[in-house]
Amino acid sequence: MSQAQIPTLDIRRFTQPVSAADRAAFVSELGRAYEAWGFAGIRGHGIGEARIEAAYDVFQRFFELPEPVKMKYHLPGTGGARGYTPFGVETAKDSKHHDLKEFWHVGREIPRDSRYAQYMPPNLWPDEVAGFREHAYGLYQALDALGSSVLSALALHIGLPEDWFRDKTDQGNSILRPIHYPPITSDDIPNVRAGAHEDINLITLLVGASAAGLEVRSRRGEWVPFTADADTIVVNIGDMLQRLTNHVYPSTTHRVVNPRGEAARKPRYSTPFFLHPNPDFLIDVLPGCVTADNPRRYDAPITAQAYxxxxxxxxxLK
Structure with a gap:
C-alpha cells in the first residue's frame, strides 16, 4: 500500500472557495477520507513556514538544555498538563515499554477566574529560551483556528450546522506538545519512539510529519507510512470524536517507528496539537450518526474532562 491512499486536501477550497459546489465537494471528500482512514493531510492552511520554523527553533533550544534545567519545569503529579515531561514516562496503552521521547505541554491561556481554571492550570515558560512563549503560543493559536475550520467542514458532512462545534471547543482543554525523540544508540532495543496508540481528543493536528517515521494502520491491518510534504499538516481523528460520531469517523491506530542505521542516530522533532472540547462538554453519541447499519455503541455519556x-x-501520565 502506498501513502497516496491517505488523501491530502487543500482547505482553501473550504475557507476561500471558488464556488459553493467546490466547497461542498471538499466537505464530501474530507468526510470520506476520515471515514476510510481517520487521517488526512491538510495543505493551504495559511500557517507560514517562518512561524513553524521559529517555533521549532525555540523547542529545539529548550530540549538542548541540561537535564537539571529542564527538570525545573517538571511538575510531578499533574499528569504532565503543563511544562516538561522527561524521557521514559509516557507509555502507550497496553504497551510494556515506555516511548522514546521527552516533551513539553502548552495549554490554553484563560483568566484565572474562569470556571475552567481548575482543569487548565497556568502555563510554564522557560526563562532560558528567549521567544519561547511568543512562538509556542502563536503556533498554538494558529493550529486552534485551523482545527476549528476542519471541525466546521466535518460538522457539515454529518448534517450538523457549520458552527456546531464552535461554542463547544472555544474554551477547550487543548494542548500543543513539542516532542523530542533523542538519537537511538542501539538497533536492538524493544522500545519505539511512539508505540501504537490512538489519540484521546477530538482531532490532532501534526506539524512536522515531513520527517519519516509516522505509520498509520489501515483497516486491513497493514502499516502505511505517511510522510507528508513540508507544507502539509496531518490531521487525524481522536477517540472523543470517534465516540461522538458513533465510529463514523474512526480513531485510527498509529505509531512512530525507529529508523535503522545512521538515521537512528539523529534526533527527531514533531509538534502535535491535540484539540479538545470544553471540559464540561458531554460526549454523547450524535443521533444522526446512529443507523440500522451502525447501531448506538455507547449507552452512557461522559464529560470531556472525565474521559x-x-x-x-x-x-x-496520571
Missing amino acids: LDERLREIK
Missing part, C-alpha cells in the same frame, strides 16, 4: 482523566491514567 481525559481516565485515559491519562491508562498511558501513565
Whole structure:
C-alpha cells in the first residue's frame, strides 16, 4: 500500500472557495477520507513556514538544555498538563515499554477566574529560551483556528450546522506538545519512539510529519507510512470524536517507528496539537450518526474532562 491512499486536501477550497459546489465537494471528500482512514493531510492552511520554523527553533533550544534545567519545569503529579515531561514516562496503552521521547505541554491561556481554571492550570515558560512563549503560543493559536475550520467542514458532512462545534471547543482543554525523540544508540532495543496508540481528543493536528517515521494502520491491518510534504499538516481523528460520531469517523491506530542505521542516530522533532472540547462538554453519541447499519455503541455519556482523566491514567501520565 502506498501513502497516496491517505488523501491530502487543500482547505482553501473550504475557507476561500471558488464556488459553493467546490466547497461542498471538499466537505464530501474530507468526510470520506476520515471515514476510510481517520487521517488526512491538510495543505493551504495559511500557517507560514517562518512561524513553524521559529517555533521549532525555540523547542529545539529548550530540549538542548541540561537535564537539571529542564527538570525545573517538571511538575510531578499533574499528569504532565503543563511544562516538561522527561524521557521514559509516557507509555502507550497496553504497551510494556515506555516511548522514546521527552516533551513539553502548552495549554490554553484563560483568566484565572474562569470556571475552567481548575482543569487548565497556568502555563510554564522557560526563562532560558528567549521567544519561547511568543512562538509556542502563536503556533498554538494558529493550529486552534485551523482545527476549528476542519471541525466546521466535518460538522457539515454529518448534517450538523457549520458552527456546531464552535461554542463547544472555544474554551477547550487543548494542548500543543513539542516532542523530542533523542538519537537511538542501539538497533536492538524493544522500545519505539511512539508505540501504537490512538489519540484521546477530538482531532490532532501534526506539524512536522515531513520527517519519516509516522505509520498509520489501515483497516486491513497493514502499516502505511505517511510522510507528508513540508507544507502539509496531518490531521487525524481522536477517540472523543470517534465516540461522538458513533465510529463514523474512526480513531485510527498509529505509531512512530525507529529508523535503522545512521538515521537512528539523529534526533527527531514533531509538534502535535491535540484539540479538545470544553471540559464540561458531554460526549454523547450524535443521533444522526446512529443507523440500522451502525447501531448506538455507547449507552452512557461522559464529560470531556472525565474521559481525559481516565485515559491519562491508562498511558501513565496520571
